[in-house]
Amino acid sequence: MLKAEDNEILTRVGPGTPMGNLLRRYWTPACLSAEIPEPGGQPARVRLLGENLVAFRDTRGRIGLVQENCPHRGASLYFGRNEDAAIRCVYHGWAFDTDGRCVDMPSEPVPFCEKVRMRAYPVHESGGIVWAYLGPRETMTPFRDFGTDGLADGEFLASKQHSTCNWVQAMEGNIDTSHISHLHQWDGIDDIPDDGSDKPGYPSNAMSWKFWRHDRAPRLEVDDTWFGYRYAGIRTTPNGNTHVRVTAYALPYATMVASIPFSVGCGMFVPIDDENCWRYFSAPKAWRNPRKYGGENLFSFAPFSTPVSGDRNGITPRLYTAENDYRMSREVREQRGIFSGVDDFVSQDLMVTESMGPIYDRSQEQLGSTDRAITRMRHILLTAAKGLAEGNEPPALAGDFRSIRGAEKILEPGEDWRVLGTGADPVVAESATATTGVQETDMVD
Ligand code: FES
């Protein structure tokens, strides 16, 4: 549980709040590049950390992220004309460049452009995402590259999906390994044949489903790092081996969820406001897995209608919502043996995290040992937010963010899970130098 005042600090993100101030010190996804594809094209509405903004790619190709309301009398610049290297308000024709400077004021006999400046945030485009820095200019740090900088169009995945709950509440699902033994289960796992990979080393993805089902009460170990932490969910396999799923959490909103042999994708939970968030997924599209560890894709065995794999780009529509009870049905539960009764994998997560209400009162929780990673994340965020209010610099502003990975394996005798997925892991080094074994990014949470 959490004290009510800490729950407030954790969840409120508007300007001037402790967490809002902390989040504004990190480069943050503002929208997908695909939302403003062409120079001079239609602007996009962006609501970020409780601020209403407009993103546009001007006729020179530069991206602006500016306040939505025109500084004159407040008409929305979403309806503005994107022309002449500026966005022009259609009410009285004032025009502003990507830096927020007024560059034309045709409605005034004596223009006073130099006196008018609108809120405009620095942006950086990487991996199909327009990132923004919303903090004070004097504390702006270099862009944090999670592994997409320099990748050409078509070499990355960038998607996002709306969720109607607080960003921390949504993120808690990605650092909660125990729920995969329940929420995402289905009876057919019992019929997957044993392929003999329940032994030290990399098991198949098929057998991984069986391990989650076999040991439904994992032991959690959390290891603090410079960027946040990595934690292991430790399960005993049917053959008595030690299976670990290692997931990373990087301040303030990023998760690298376990997969075999290690994970390259980044799930990010970005606050729209206190009660809504975007679930972003960003990753290089292909990576090297020369020995094909894991074998067939995890979702090739699952009965879910929309597997989390393949070419996922753009805004993922919400077809399973609170309004239609996430399409939960007895038929799905009883005839198809899907534990949750919901046949879409991610919607299973959305159902449980959104049904808590937009901001759950965490003073009402009864936490157990399998919630250890969640409580650690909250503690790290609260400490950073309170510390910043007292003048301490936030953690994890700089470092090699490309080196943060999840992992999954059956441990050899004496093997330390903390090495898995790091630069010291031979499988990571092998992947970096391999010329064969290109594999599509996959993700499960
Ligand atoms: S409100 Fe935008 S120019 Fe007048």
Ligand SMILES: [Fe+2]
């Ligand atoms: Fe999940």
